[in-house]
Amino acid sequence: MRSPHTTEVCGVRILDQSPIDIINIYRPPIRATNDEREDRFDPRCLPVNRQTLLVGDVNAHHPAWDRNCDLEDAVGDRLDCWLEDVGWSPLNSGDPTLISYRTGGQSAPDLAACGPELAVRTRWSLGPDLGSDHLPMVIEIRGVSDPPQRRRKTRWAHHRADWKKFSDSCEEALREAPPEELSTQQLYTRFSTALQTASKAHIPKGARRDPKPWALHPEVQRAVEERRAARREVHDPESKARWLEAKRRAAEVTERVTQQSYRDFVSTELNQSTSVGRVSRLLKKWEGAEDDEQRDGEAMRVGNRLLVTAEEKANAFAHQYATVSRQVRAPKIDRATRRRTQQFDHYNCADCQNARTGCCSPFSEEELVLAIQRTQLRKSPGPDNITPEMIKHLGPVARGALLKAINRSWKTGEVPREWRAATIVPIPKANKDKKLLANYRPIALTSCNSWNANCERRPGS
Structure with missing residues (x-):
């Protein structure tokens, strides 16, 4: 809530190759009659440098930024003298930014100003009517280099998919039986390639930001x-x-x-x-409340370091999660683990005596269908970009190809690289400062085709 008794000032710094300081100011109006408040507004207290932009409702009028003003008021004259002293100039074109509710008069009590170095890269205009008596000022600043375009991550639009053609395409691509000598990795690569090809052809993608539910009415x-x-x-x-x-x-x-x-x-x-x-x-x-997303360009802090670019943040998150992970890669430990794994080839299973019966038997098609039915939909895909909706719409031939890859992995112990990889997404903790790296928890997005869930549901496994 704006205070009627004091000038309010807030600032933000845009971090780029040439950082820009934006000072937003609101000076409450002081009426000429029946107003006992004393005006102590002094623009000399405002910060000034070559990369500072001053914007706000100063409730001051001067012909320099208000073409409907014939005679400046005291505050307008004070601001104009200060702008001349510091070598700044108004960005306003003179167009009115306010229509009075009481009189219907049009004026420009809002001001935008900066120094000459920033002014040559700046364009001032009025924005659309948002329902207030003031019109918003739109200020565009050209950077010293073209800023990277924000690209929202595209997602599968399942509600617009042609599932019949998707299923037929997968069936056609996987109809021919694969050679028996193919490894687990080769079998799954063949399966995932067929799904990704069919998905690109019959499931559209989009990255449109969802509007407010009533905005498009x-x-x-x-x-x-x-x-x-x-x-x-x-x-x-x-x-x-x-x-x-x-x-x-x-x-x-x-x-x-x-x-x-x-x-x-x-x-x-x-x-x-x-x-x-x-x-x-x-x-x-x-x-319209604040969401939990980290904005592009919003700085984060790690110790005494300030992270600005996406690459700096990603490297910091990777280092943070590597230090707390219980599965840190260590070549010496990995070699010892591989040697122990090779000994399992000669190990006799206590349950089936290597006969591959009971809980060690290959998975059946009924078990796969049941697992697909139990899979939750509307989940983010893993590194293979295959969603549960795609698996749910597979035909019998494509399900057989997936089942063959799962059983080959179950028999040989070879796990496809897509099942061993994960996309780590940092999620901010509730009611925590999103500028601090420690206030994020990692979420691992893995392949929905991993057979871990099938193993957990099988009795005795």
């Missing part, structure tokens, strides 16, 4: 467009009244559609069997 879009059009046409008391009416109507429509969408959400999504975490994320998104 046609009635809300029409009301917002009418409000923006009415604001652009404000020039007299009658047009001002039309704008205020359109603004009120847009707020009412948004509130009504939001409530209806929330009731629909409660009666559908919340009544289904789902995880508490998913419901919590949906509610946070609905309320």
